Amino acid sequence: xTTDVTEAAALADSIRSVGLKVTEPRLAVLDVxxxxxxxxxxxxxxxxxxxxxxxxxxxVHGVLAAFSQAGLVRRIEPAHSPALxxxxxxxxxxxxxxxxxxxxEDVDCAVGHSPCLIPSSVSGFQIQSAxxxxxxxxxxxxxx
Amino acid sequence: xTTDVTEAAALADSIRSVGLKVTEPRLAVLDVxxxxxxxxxxxxxxxxxxxxxxxxxxxVHGVLAAFSQAGLVRRIEPAHSPALxxxxxxxxxxxxxxxxxxxxEDVDCAVGHSPCLIPSSVSGFQIQSAxxxxxxxxxxxxxx
DNA sequence: CTCATGTTTTGAGTCATTCAAAATACGGCT
DNA sequence: AGCCGTATTTTGAATGACTCAAAACATGAG
Numbered sequence: 001x002t003t004d005v006t007e008a009a010a011l012a013d014s015i016r017s018v019g020l021k022v023t024e025p026r027l028a029v030l031d032v033x034x035x036x037x038x039x040x041x042x043x044x045x046x047x048x049x050x051x052x053x054x055x056x057x058x059x060v061h062g063v064l065a066a067f068s069q070a071g072l073v074r075r076i077e078p079a080h081s082p083a084l085x086x087x088x089x090x091x092x093x094x095x096x097x098x099x100x101x102x103x104x105e106d107v108d109c110a111v112g113h114s115p116c117l118i119p120s121s122v123s124g125f126q127i128q129s130a131x132x133x134x135x136x137x138x139x140x141x142x143x144x
Numbered sequence: 145x146t147t148d149v150t151e152a153a154a155l156a157d158s159i160r161s162v163g164l165k166v167t168e169p170r171l172a173v174l175d176v177x178x179x180x181x182x183x184x185x186x187x188x189x190x191x192x193x194x195x196x197x198x199x200x201x202x203x204v205h206g207v208l209a210a211f212s213q214a215g216l217v218r219r220i221e222p223a224h225s226p227a228l229x230x231x232x233x234x235x236x237x238x239x240x241x242x243x244x245x246x247x248x249e250d251v252d253c254a255v256g257h258s259p260c261l262i263p264s265s266v267s268g269f270q271i272q273s274a275x276x277x278x279x280x281x282x283x284x285x286x287x288x
Numbered sequence: 289c290t291c292a293t294g295t296t297t298t299g300a301g302t303c304a305t306t307c308a309a310a311a312t313a314c315g316g317c318t
Numbered sequence: 319a320g321c322c323g324t325a326t327t328t329t330g331a332a333t334g335a336c337t338c339a340a341a342a343c344a345t346g347a348g
Contacts, residue, residue: 015316020294020347021293021294021295021345021346022345022346023294023295023296023342023344023345024344025295025296026295027166037180040335041336042334042335043334045316054296054297055296055297056297056298057335057336058296058297058298058299058336058337058338059295059296059297059298060268061335061336061337062295062296062297062337063295063296065337066295074242076223077221077223077224079220079221079275080221082334082336083335083336084276096266096267096269096271098269099272101278105266105267105269107266107267107318122249122251122278122280123240123249123251123282123283124242124282124283125206125278125280125281125282125283126250126280126281126286127240127278127279127280128243128279128280128281129278129279129280130276130277130278130279131223131276131277131278131279132275132276132277133275134266134269134271134272134273134274135271135272135273135274135275136266136270136272136273137269137270138267138268138269139267139268139269142270143182145299164325164326165313165315165325165326167313167314167325167326167327167333168313168333169326169327170326184304185304185305186303193314195299198327198328199327199328200327200328200329201304201305201307202305202307202327202328202330203326203327203328203329205304205306206306206326206327206328209306210326224332226303226304226305227304227305229291247337272291289348290347290348291339291346291347291348292345292346292347292348293344293345293346293347294343294344294345294346295342295343295344295345296341296342296344297340297342297343298339298340298341298342299338299339299340300337300338301334301335301337301338301339301342302335302336302338303334303335303336303337304333304334304335304336305320305332305333305334305335306331306332306333306334307324307330307331307332307333308329308330308331308332309328309329309330309331310327310328310329310330311325311326311327311328311347312325312327312328313324313325313326313327313330314323314324314325314326315322315324315325316321316322316323316324317321317322317323318319318320318321318322318328
């Protein structure tokens with residue numbers, strides 16, 4: 001549950017490496033995201049408030065905004081869900097969401113790197129990125 | 145700007161065909177979505193309030209909820225945008241959004257019907273649908 | 289150790305949407 | 319053609335997720 005010293009140092013290093021100051025709230029937030037990917041701001045807040053009694057949800061949003069902008073975490077926004085955050089940031093992977101319980105898992109695209117991500121007609125658009133979300137039932141919800 | 149009689153009748157028919165009652169607000173909303181796809185609730189409201197002075201945004205949301213549930217319109221929720229509505233509902237097409245101005249265009253997947261939409265590993269999920277959003281710059285925003 | 293600047297706190301406000309109760313209108317039936 | 323039950327809209331309030339702003343505070347460069 002608790003982070004050991006070397007782990008904390010690693011987190012601090014990643015924060016410093018993107019040019020941000022290392023603070024308690026930032027360490028705590030990054031730690032939670034690392035431990036539980038695809039988590040939303042509210043749940044991050046509930047997770048860190050035990051060790052950081054003075055924190056607020058707004059503070060968490062502030063930290064997350066800084067992290068996202070710095071490229072330290074990725075923010076995903078599946079339909080019908082608040083924004084979720086994860087640390088896998090450099091590979092363009094996608095997600096599968098359980099339409100029943102909301103569980104989220106990472107998915108690598110089947111056809112290689114980004115093949116079907118070059119659509120036939122783009123109406124003159126200059127494509128920058130693609131976002132793919134699968135919807136389905138997770139193993140648990142299939143039986144229930 | 146105004147809908148002629150046969151057009152109105154066609155709209156009424158599609159509404160009836162999904163088992164919903166035909167009302168002024170519903171006709172107006174469906175008409176606007178047909179005329180301007182990828183429009184949000186607020187803009188639909190502003191568009192119909194001229195001919196329907198008594199309407200409210202909540203009413204529009206009500207109509208849209210009924211339409212979506214009945215499968216008459218499709219609701220899409222791109223990141224950083226309110227929900228958008230469109231009438232193309234039976235083909236699984238995707239969208240490209242301008243990251244500068246928010247313009248949205250339809251996109252058919254390049255590799256056929258839904259090829260890369262079968263991811264390699266699905267963690268035991270039973271896939272129901274896939275949602276693909278491209279992000280880029282529209283022709284206008286490329287020059288500016 | 290000190291201080292400027294970056295962060296967090298605190299509190300309020302916004303946007304998109306939903307909920308609930310009362311008023312109203314659609315359309316099947318006579 | 320008119321009536322009535324029920325679906326729909328109106329009206330008003332409330333929610334969830336997030337943003338904004340000012341004041342208090344902490345980090346880390348010097």
